[in-house]
Amino acid sequence: MQPVTEKRDFPARLLDLAEQTAGLAQTALYRAVGRRFPYESLSWEAVALDLEDLLGGSSGTVEKVLSEDRLLETERHVRDLLEEIRAEDPFLRRWAADSVLARCCYLLCRLLRPSVVVETGVAYGVSSAFLLAALAENGRGELHSIDLVPPRRGARRFQGVAVPESLRGRWTLHRGASRRVLPPLLRSLRERGGVDLFVHDSLHSRANMEGEFALVWPELRRGGAVVADDVERNAAFGSLQRRKPALWRVVCDRETDPLHGPPASVAFGVAVKGRRDRRYNPDS
Structure with missing residues (x-):
């Protein structure tokens, strides 16, 4: 793994903790009272074919990509x-990416053949492992x-325990809240052409999600993609629909072969x- 970067400004870290606590409280309230799903949705199979x-x-x-040995090996490993x-697990198991989201990350990474991928939210590093496996392929x-620890x-x-050592050479972990870490990271990546794929799986508050989308979308290369987990919790993902993307889909489905x-x-x-x-070419 590349050197870990970490923001050590103490007042800012206190703000991070306060924001994290407020977000977790909001999530707990959502789980307690429930909310109506705000979007029309499709099955994963239908959305995968749209991406194809x-x-x-x-x-x-x-079908070929989702049958690749490296993907199947990553699933077994995780x-x-x-x-x-x-x-001895200190996390909540629901913080681990589900099997469908993980496969979507792998598929998009293979189809887009990105130079730069950015994700927010790590925990075990499940989605990280699938993204890195696709980059290796x-x-x-x-x-x-x-990721904010x-x-x-x-x-x-x-943190990131699910990522095999063999895949860590392409990985840089930035510790801190996305509110502080994402803007300077995007500025540094702009000089290299921007971002090809962005995955949101950090704090699922509307303010945080809309903030991340607003920062990332202008830095996303043409043909690049955004994946956002748990979009049913609020209307933030709808802000991207208003930007007239070439494709905007919400997946609502159920796992058949879970990772946990x-x-x-x-x-x-x-x-x-x-x-x-340019469209996907496995030999390019």
């Missing part, structure tokens, strides 16, 4: 690892992950910024 139509090279591309650490690209004993030691625990319902969004001149 927009970004894939030919019919059958999605599933075994999460079971192995269960006894591509033979190019790097991942920048932003939760105030739990042992959390720092388990029993099969669960999943909900996430995908938005693609314009069409790329």
Whole structure:
């Protein structure tokens, strides 16, 4: 792994903690009272085929990518690892990316063949592992992950634990709240052409989600994509629909082969910024 960067400004870290606490309280309230799903949604299979139509090279591309040995190996590794650490796990298991979101990250990373991927929210590093596996399969690209370590004993030691050592050469972990870390990171990446793929899985408050989307969308290359987990919690993902993307979809489905625990319902969004001149070519 590339050197970890960390913001150590004490007052700012207190603000991070306050923001994190408020966000967790908002999430708890959402879970307690429930909210009506704010978007029309599709199955993962339908959205995957839409991505194939927009970004894939030919019919059958999605099926081929989702059958790749590296993806299947990553699924086995993550599933075994999460079971192995269960006894001393400091996180909440629901903080781990679900199997459908993880596959979506892998698929998009393979179709887009990105040079730069940015994600917010790490915890175990499940989505990180799938993104890095796809980058390794591509033979190019790097991942920048932003994560605020939760105030739990042992959390720092388990942060990103799902990422195999063999994949860490393309990975830089930035510790801190996305509110502080994301703007300077995007400025530095702008000089290299911007971002190809952005994955949101950090604090799911409307303010945080809309803030991240507003920062990232202008820095996203044409044909780049945004993936956002748990979009059903508020109307933030709708802000990207108003930007007229080439594709805007919300997935609402249920796992069939989970990475952890029993099969669960999943909900996430995908938005693609314009069409790329070049479509997926596994040999390029």
